[in-house]
Amino acid sequence: MDMTVAPAEQEAGSGGWPWELPAGWCWTYLGELGAWTGGGTPSKANKSFWSNGTVPWVSPKDMKADIIGDTEDKITIDAVENSSAKYVRIASVLMVLRSGILRHSFPVAVTDRIVTLNQDLRALTPFEGIDPTFVARYLKFATKRVLEDCSKDGTTVNSIEVSALERLPFPLAPLPEQHRVVNRLDALFTEISEGEAALAEARKGLETFHRALLKAAVTGELTRDWREKNKPVKTGHDLLARIKAERAAQTSKGRRKRMQDTEPLNTTDLPELPEGWAWALVADVGSVQLGRQRAPQHHQGENMHPYLRVANVFENRIDLNDVKEMNFSPAELETFELTPGDILLNEGQTPDLLGRSAMWRSAERGFCFQNTLLRFRAIEPLEPEFCLLVFRHYLHAKRFKRESQITTNIAHLSSGRFSTIEFPVPPIEEQKEIVRLTQHGLASAADTRILLDSQLSDAARLHQAILKSAFEGTLVPQDPADEPASVVLAHLKAAPSRATIPRRGRKRAVRE
Structure with missing residues (x-):
């Protein structure tokens, strides 16, 4: 120039x-x-x-x-x-x-x-x-x-x-044209702002729908009509009895460690479940494992493996862009290795994000997890996808927050407290139908969110296009x-x- x-x-x-x-x-x-x-x-x-x-x-x-x-x-x-x-x-x-x-x-x-x-x-x-x-x-x-x-x-x-x-x-x-440009920009930007406000409200509506859908899924409201047409042969109580019997058989054969006894679940203050459903404890329907603690001696060794931490686990999404490694002995690997269907929950987080959970769906071997995460592994034939829906609902309903212990602004969900949280158990057939309906609804909401985000991006681009026209002298005569x-x-x-x-x-x- x-x-x-x-x-x-x-x-x-x-x-x-x-x-x-x-x-x-x-x-x-x-x-x-x-x-x-x-x-x-x-x-x-x-x-x-x-x-x-x-x-x-x-x-x-x-x-x-x-x-x-x-x-x-x-x-x-x-x-x-x-x-x-x-x-x-x-x-x-x-x-x-x-x-x-x-x-x-x-x-x-x-x-x-x-x-x-x-x-x-x-x-x-x-x-x-x-x-x-x-x-x-x-x-x-x-x-x-x-x-x-x-x-x-x-x-x-x-x-x-x-x-x-x-x-x-x-x-x-x-100067008169400066005033005309400013007035026209104000009018156009007001219209755009109103549109952006409407898009923001629509996004809030999607978040409300998201929470309501999860709640309807795990309380039985979502499958009310389905239950009227489909009477399951086995109820949630039957499923729990089967799980308990199989656990007892495996323990007697030495194939599983004896589960720590827990107090019976008091259902007095819990909401009434649909016919065929049963209340249980988290520990009744799956195994809970806290991740391995980091320590200097684990920073190097002959058995280095990638491990996940809080920064990798988001709601229904695991981010593998920044994964660290530490040494896990063969015995430790057997304890902490992730398998498809495992659900990871944030053990330490800000109170409102405590218990944020996602499922490990990869068949890749050797991935472990740190002690800032809890792993829940559902007991067959329980549907792991249904379990994830329950935990996602609990996140939004602040159920995990109520069980938290807060230290220096970070909330913690101990494995013991998590294990004793109530868990709704529908019949297996209904669990599968709940998963199907919920995934369809959430996928539709995700598509709508992408469209809204695109429209917001379009609004930002329109903003710049209008300014470009204004200062090239083509916005007003x-x-x-x-x-x-x-x-x-x-x-x-x-x-x-x-x-x-x-x-x-x-x-x-x-x-x-």
Whole structure:
């Protein structure tokens, strides 16, 4: 780009500028549009700067809206008069120049009152003839260019170089057209926002459907009609009796360790189950195993195996993108190796995510699990997919949370507490029908969610397309009667002085 040519003198669309502009527009630089003001942070140690403050003090955390008015933090007039803080006029454009958020976005807002800034922000107060919202909208459109061309190297926190930002090419329209563009953008973005809000509500509806479907599945409501037409030969009670008898036979033959005795399940406060269903304990219908603890001596050895941890187990999904290894002896491998149908649950998590579960479906051998996970292995002929539905319902119903023990903000679900949680047992035929119906419903919901996500992405792309049209001069019609932007710039250059921002002064600030 030819930075030596005065913008107001260079013809629109000539070599070096990003794109050709319509008649009446001209290219200039952001730094030519107004007066710049930096931020400052009054000393926190000086209470007179902060106690009962009335002047809004803007920091990056406040830059989430398009319009900045009141703020959580306020400083006193004494702070403005006796610190590095400066007043920023109404209708100034605020920009975050130093923050981790600059990795992916460039927060910009317009003030609707006099404010002050912290040291990570900078303000541009446009001269007469420049619409501040027009400037802010363009900076939103040019976010990618700002982050790529104006980023400062060599700092630990992402930052924007002021001098590079001031050299950012800016397409200036005649002032009346600036207003028309801003009004049209506001109208279009309002429509898009309403659409995005409707999509967000639809997603909430899907989440509600998701939870309701899981609840209906494990309470028998989902298969109410099916039960009227299909009377199972074997009930849930028969299934539990069969499991108990087979376990006892295997224990007597030494093929299985003797299960630890548990207190009989008290069903007094439990909801009534459909006919043919039975209540049991988790320990009655499967084996529970806590994973192997990590230790330095296991970091290397002759029997290294991949193992899963909390970071790998999501609801109904296991992520194998980041799997670590540790040494498992042959005996340990026999205990901790995963087999298809095993269900893994988060043993340690934030309370609301405790017990998040997924099934290991792979036939690949040698994968184990860490002690931040519990493994549940259903006893045949119990349907493992049905068991997973029960645990997913318990996650959303906060059932696991009620059994948790919290240490340093992390909730834990011990194998003992998990083993004694109630478990509904339908007849085998009904378990299979529940799985079929639920998987069909969840798959339909997943397809709908993909469609909604696609529409949200389309809305974001539409947003950028509208901005592109606005600043290429095709969003609203041009009016030949409008004073050309180049004339406005020429007037600004010829003015004997330009407005400055008052640094101090109580009365002066109020008048602004």
